[in-house]
Amino acid sequence: MIKQLHIFDFDGTLADSSHRYKLADNGKIDLAHWIANEDKTHLDTPLPLLADFIDMQSNPSIFPLIATARIWCQQSVEWALRYGVTAHVIARKNRNDCRGGAALKIQGVNRLLNLKQFQHITEIHVWEDNADYLAEICEYYSNSVGHFIPSNQGF
Numbered sequence: 001m002i003k004q005l006h007i008f009d010f011d012g013t014l015a016d017s018s019h020r021y022k023l024a025d026n027g028k029i030d031l032a033h034w035i036a037n038e039d040k041t042h043l044d045t046p047l048p049l050l051a052d053f054i055d056m057q058s059n060p061s062i063f064p065l066i067a068t069a070r071i072w073c074q075q076s077v078e079w080a081l082r083y084g085v086t087a088h089v090i091a092r093k094n095r096n097d098c099r100g101g102a103a104l105k106i107q108g109v110n111r112l113l114n115l116k117q118f119q120h121i122t123e124i125h126v127w128e129d130n131a132d133y134l135a136e137i138c139e140y141y142s143n144s145v146g147h148f149i150p151s152n153q154g155f
């Protein structure tokens with residue numbers, strides 16, 4: 001029986017994609033630079049937390065999932081395959097999908113929480129390198145536990 005849902009951010013939490021990340025003048029991600037360098041996704045490297053994530057995938061009482069504001073492109077699919085990620089992925093649909101990062105994660109998770117197999121969840125763990133997203137998601141779920149993962153790309 002699934003007791004815990006673990007929501008993992010991807011960039012800066014499970015995968016280091018800082019080689020193609022840049023801050024814009026407003027202190028947030030330079031989205032144009034990010035999009036222009038999406039073809040370098042295969043050069044992202046696993047972060048230490050990925051090993052814990054992989055372990056959770058085989059724990060029957062835990063449901064780990066990836067909830068990311070990135071578009072889950074073909075290179076992301078291949079990257080996941082290469083590093084043993086088989087979990088469910090919530091991601092931005094396409095570039096017309098302009099939802100904020102926390103909102104799109106919450107919407108995706110809520111869709112799952114309606115399903116029968118998730119009716120016995122007692123804790124929702126949130127793993128994030130973006131403090132704002134972490135606060136927003138944890139505020140939304142009363143039974144949540146937040147885990148802030150410091151990175152050099154959490155904005």
Ligand SMILES: [Mg+2]
Pocket residue numbers: 009010011012013128129130153154
């Ligand atoms: Mg992140």
